[in-house]
Amino acid sequence: MCIECQYEAVVLILCSWEGEGPSHSSRNSSINHRPMADYQVQKNEGKTNLIINYLPQNMTEKELYSMFVTIGPVESCRVMKDFKTGYSYGFGFVNYSKAEDASRAIGTLNGLQVQNKRLKVSFARPSGEEIKETNLYVTNLPRNITEQYLDLLFGKYGQIVQKNLLKDKLTGMPRGVAFVRFDRRDEAQEAINSLNGVIPENGTEPLVVKIAEEHGKQKAAYYAGWQAGYNQSRGGAGSRGRGGVGRGGGMVRGGVGGYSGIRSYSGVMRPDKSHNRYNPIGMGGGYNMYNWN
DNA sequence: CTTGAGCGG
Numbered sequence: 001m002c003i004e005c006q007y008e009a010v011v012l013i014l015c016s017w018e019g020e021g022p023s024h025s026s027r028n029s030s031i032n033h034r035p036m037a038d039y040q041v042q043k044n045e046g047k048t049n050l051i052i053n054y055l056p057q058n059m060t061e062k063e064l065y066s067m068f069v070t071i072g073p074v075e076s077c078r079v080m081k082d083f084k085t086g087y088s089y090g091f092g093f094v095n096y097s098k099a100e101d102a103s104r105a106i107g108t109l110n111g112l113q114v115q116n117k118r119l120k121v122s123f124a125r126p127s128g129e130e131i132k133e134t135n136l137y138v139t140n141l142p143r144n145i146t147e148q149y150l151d152l153l154f155g156k157y158g159q160i161v162q163k164n165l166l167k168d169k170l171t172g173m174p175r176g177v178a179f180v181r182f183d184r185r186d187e188a189q190e191a192i193n194s195l196n197g198v199i200p201e202n203g204t205e206p207l208v209v210k211i212a213e214e215h216g217k218q219k220a221a222y223y224a225g226w227q228a229g230y231n232q233s234r235g236g237a238g239s240r241g242r243g244g245v246g247r248g249g250g251m252v253r254g255g256v257g258g259y260s261g262i263r264s265y266s267g268v269m270r271p272d273k274s275h276n277r278y279n280p281i282g283m284g285g286g287y288n289m290y291n292w293n
Numbered sequence: 294c295t296t297g298a299g300c301g302g
Contacts, residue, residue: 053299080301090298120299127300137295164296179296213295286302 047099048075050106053091053120055079061092061287068094071108072101078286093124134161134182136191137212141165141176142203149202154180157194158187179212 052064065077079092096102102123110121125131136154150163162181167174182188188211196209 049300051300055298057297076302078301080298088298091300093301117297122299124300127302131300134299135296139295161299166294166296175294177295181299183299210295 047123048096048102049124050094050096050102050121051091051124052094053122054117055088055090055092055119056115056117057088057090059088059114064092064094065287067114068096068105068109071096071105073097074287076286076288130184130186133185133211134188135212136180136182136188137208137210138178138180138195139176139208140203140205141174141178141207142200143174143176144202145174145176145178150178150180153195153200154182154191157182157191159183 050068052068055064059079061077061079064079065074068074068077073096075095075097077092077094080089081087082089094105096105106121106123109119112119112121142149145165147163147165150165151160154160154163159182160180161183162179164179165174166177166179180191182191192209192211195207197206199206
C-alpha cells in the first residue's frame with residue numbers, strides 16, 4: 001500500500017516497473033493513475049522487449065545473448081527455467097536498448113532454425129491477466145479434424161496464436177485432441193463458453209474445451225532427470241515406487257543416474273562437479289548489461 | 294495420456 005498515492009494497484013505498477021525515471025517516492029502528488037499499458041506506451045516500453053519462443057532445450061542465456069546482440073546492444077536477456085532444476089522452459093526474453101534493434105531482431109531472427117527448433121521472435125507484452133490462461137485444451141474433436149477446421153471452429157472467437165493437433169505417436173492418426181492458444185484471455189474464455197459441450201457439425205461427441213493445465217513446469221523436473229518423488233516423510237527408507245526417470249529417452253544431459261545416498265534434504269538436488277557433492281540449484285540470474293562474460 | 298514449452302524480473 002502506497003502512503004503517497006493510496007492506490008495499491010498503482011504502487012505495484014509504478015514500483016515494480018524497472019527502468020529509469022523518478023522513483024516512486026520522489027513523484028509529486030499530482031500523479032496520474034493511468035492504466036499500465038498507457039503508461040508503458042508513454043515510456044516507449046514494449047518496443048524494446050522481445051519474447052523468444054521455441055528455444056532449443058539446451059540453449060543458455062549466454063547463447064541467446066550472443067545470438068541477439070548481433071543485432072544491437074542488449075539491455076537484458078533471460079531464459080526461463082525451472083527454479084530448482086534449471087531446466088529450460090524453452091522461452092525467454094531479450095530486451096534491447098533501442099526499439100529499432102528490437103524490430104530488426106524480429107525481422108532477421110524470427111523463424112530462424114536453431115538446432116531442432118525454429119525460433120519465434122515477437123514483442124513481449126506487459127505481463128497481466130489479459131494474457132494469462134490463453135491456452136486451451138480441446139478433446140473429443142472429430143477424428144477427421146484438420147487444422148483448417150480448427151481455425152473455422154475457434155477462429156471466430158479471437159486470434160489464434162498457436163495450435164497443435166495431437167496425433168498418435170505410433171499410427172500418426174489424429175487423437176481428437178488439440179491445443180489452441182489465443183492471443184488474449186477473454187478470447188479463450190469466449191471460445192470455452194461457446195464451444196464447450198457443443199457437438200460440432202461433423203462430430204458425434206460434445207467437445208471438451210478448457211484451459212490447458214500448466215503442469216509442464218512440474219514435468220520439467222521429471223525430464224531433467226532428477227527423481228522428484230522421494231516421499232521421505234518420516235520413518236526413513238522412504239524410497240518407494242518407481243522413480244520413473246527418462247522413460248522413452250527423456251534423460252537429458254546432466255541427468256543423475258541412480259543416486260541413492262539420500263540423507264535429509266528437501267527439494268531437488270544437483271551434482272556439484274567441482275566438489276563432487278550435491279547442492280541445491282540456485283536461481284538463474286539472467287544476463288543484464290553489466291554482467292556477461 | 295494435457296503438447297517439449299507464449300509473458301519473468
